[in-house]
Amino acid sequence: MSSQAATVSDDISSMQRYEKMQRELATGWNTWDVRSVLTHVYLPWAFALDVQIEDSAGQRWRRFRIGDRAKDAPLLRPGHHAYDGSYTSLGVSWHGMQLQVESASEGMKQVLVVRYIDRAGGRAVVQPRGIWGRGVMTATDGQTFTLANRDRSVVADGRWTDDGRSLVVCIDTVLTNDEAINYVARRGRDFEQQNRQRWGEQYDCYDAMQSVLAWDNIYDPSIRRVISPVSRIWSSDWFGSGDFGGFTLFCWDTYFAALMFSVDHKELAYANAAEITLAADGLGFVPNCYYSNGYRSRDRSQPPVGSMTVWNLYQRYHDRWFLELCWPRLLSWNRWWNEKRKSIYSPPSQGGAGGGSALLCLGSLPYEKVTYYGGEFTANTRYGSILESGLDNSPMYDGVPFDSVSHLLQQQDVGITSLYVMDCQYLERIARELGHKREARELQRRARRYTEAMEQLWCEEEGMYLNRSTVTGAFNRRTSPTNFYPLLAGIPTTERARRMVGEHLLNPQEFWGEWAIPACSRRDPAYRDNDYWRGRIWAPLNFLVWCGLQRYDFPDVSRELADKSRRLLLKSWLTRGYVFENYNADTGEGDDTERSDKFYHWGALLGFITLNPQIN
Secondary structure (H helix, E strand, O other), X not given: OOOOOOOOHHHOOHHHHHHHHHHHHOOEEEOOOOOOOOEEEEEOOOEEEEEEEEOOOOOEEOOXXXXXXXXXXXXXXXXXXXXXXXXXXXXXXXXXEEEEEEEEEEOOEEEEEEEEEEOOOOEEEEEEEEOOOOOOEEEEEOOEEEEEOOOOOOEEEEEEEEOOOEEEEEEOOOOOHHHHHHHHHHHHHHHHHHHHHHHHHHHHHHHHHHHHHHHHOEEEOOOOEEEOOOOHHHHHHHHOOOOOOOOEEEHHHHHHHHHHHOOOOHHHHHHHHHXXXXXXXXXXXXXXXXXXXXXXXXXXXXXXXXXXXXXXHHHHHOOHHHHHHHHHHHHHHHHHHHHHOEOOOOOOOOOOOOOOOOOEEEEOOOOOOEEEOOEEEOOOOHHHHHHOOOOOOOHHHOOOOEEOOOOEEEEEOHHHHHHHHHHHHHHHHHHHHHOOHHHHHHHHHHHHHHHXXXXXXXXXXXXXXXEEEOOOOOEEOOOOHHHHHXXXXXXXXXXHHHHHHHHHHOOOOOOOOOOOOEOOOOOOHHHHHOEOOEOOEOHHHHHHHHHHHHOOOOHHHHHHHHHHHHHHHHHHHHXXXXXXXXXXXXXXXXXXXXXXXXXXXXXXXXXHOOOOOOOO
16 A cells, blocks of 8 residues: 555544444435335334235235335335435325325424325225334324334324325324325425426436435445445345345446436435445455345456546545545455456467457356355356356357356456456546555556557457457457447547447447447347347446447437437336336337336436536
8 A cells, every 4th residue: 555644634534434424314204114115214213104005805015115026016106205205205006096105204203195096995004113123112092103212212203194085194293184285295396396497408317317216225224324225126025034124235236326326415425335345345346246134245246337436426526535435445456356357368369479468357256155146156157257247148258168267257358358447547546636656656557558458359350349268369249338348448549439339339230229228239149038138228338338438529429329318218217107227129118028127226327327427
């Protein structure tokens, strides 16, 4: 490390500042519990109002998750959700019942309204209780109740009334049902009006992005942190247990969430970028995945977009302590790629002699057998190395062998090497900002070395950078948007960039079209699979390609890609209120396969592009 120590002013460490920020975030009424968006929790005391519904036959549903594909699950239509929980709105349909659930809060005051649009003989039920084993005392007398902490130093008094048209719950205030309905309606109108005034023509994109981020934002009691998992379904399906819920954080997904939060909520942006970066502790790299059961992938990472995120948060908010918090872990991660993923052998290229310059391969290190998605998964495997790409079943890796001795996929990777050069460039900026001159020079040298090595992956015939076998030296002509990642690092010349964009990106037989950009070329036989990363559109790929275009003179292409991305997002958001994990590249549908989460936050990157983020 540099001889110039990283310090913060006022003798408060960066970690202490971060912990203080987290404590301040975890306050007030909000939909904090991952298991149900209709459970409203008051932090830090874990008082809960658990809304449930009961049909005409007496069957009750207790757990509500947006986009739930479970048999007989209620259909939810997400509406507005203030980040701080001061207003929320959600539509519920189940067994003929049509409900609109709204809430408004201020301090301890909470007003919760369930309006019966079509009661269908059913009813809503509210259960006041404590959660997460915090020792909450509950007392109920008819339609009134009390929630209190252990020593009764904090007490919430409430009541509920059901007049047949609506169920109303009030805490720390007394309102009639009509007064409560008018109160929450006014709060909702104010919330929408403020955002419409701020965002104007971009409002719908902002609304979709802000909504999915807010609804996916939770408090996890196992780590005592406010975080934003990729979706509640991923979190509660895989690792939720007992009374403590669960969370799922993926590496690049969480960094992208932080970038989106940076538009209007500094603390939530910091919380997500920090939590996934801190997951590197004890590993030396940011893991592919981090779960509430304590498991972190010890064999593999994911695309290194952390420095890009952290630097851009710093450019927006100028908090030096946040740079200092993330810097040592990001630097270790950068060094880890160079030590563990550098190609050992550079084979003879087509028509010439090979060299020994640095290029990265994907990999999976040897660790113990672990449980992965409910099944057996062994590290040091071909599949583990492919997961490191973030493109789990991309056809680019079909038939590519894995070397269990070097622990590397036997293919030099255009995408990961390009992102690594970009990582070096951003970290050099961070190093210079913090005064780490020696590390800045180290990063500069490494960026230059890998940039020079990328020359080996340029295929003049194709006019494209291509992945290359470390066994035969042959180019892999199966491509994806990751083949455009050299643009992110400024690697190609202007002429090469024009060929890449003109001959491939804008080619409707490959990546362009009414709906763009598919995760593999339309010419690839795997495109017809329409299965996950085989043919479907993924928002992070659109976003990274768009960022790459910003480094070159492609203003018309950038605008058109932003417009295509916006239309894709709004196609489902405006009609159904969903933000999908991935989309059909022929129809623009997101719900045509079960392998597309209906409310996955990185889908909103499609709208984030339209909001004109200053990525620099």
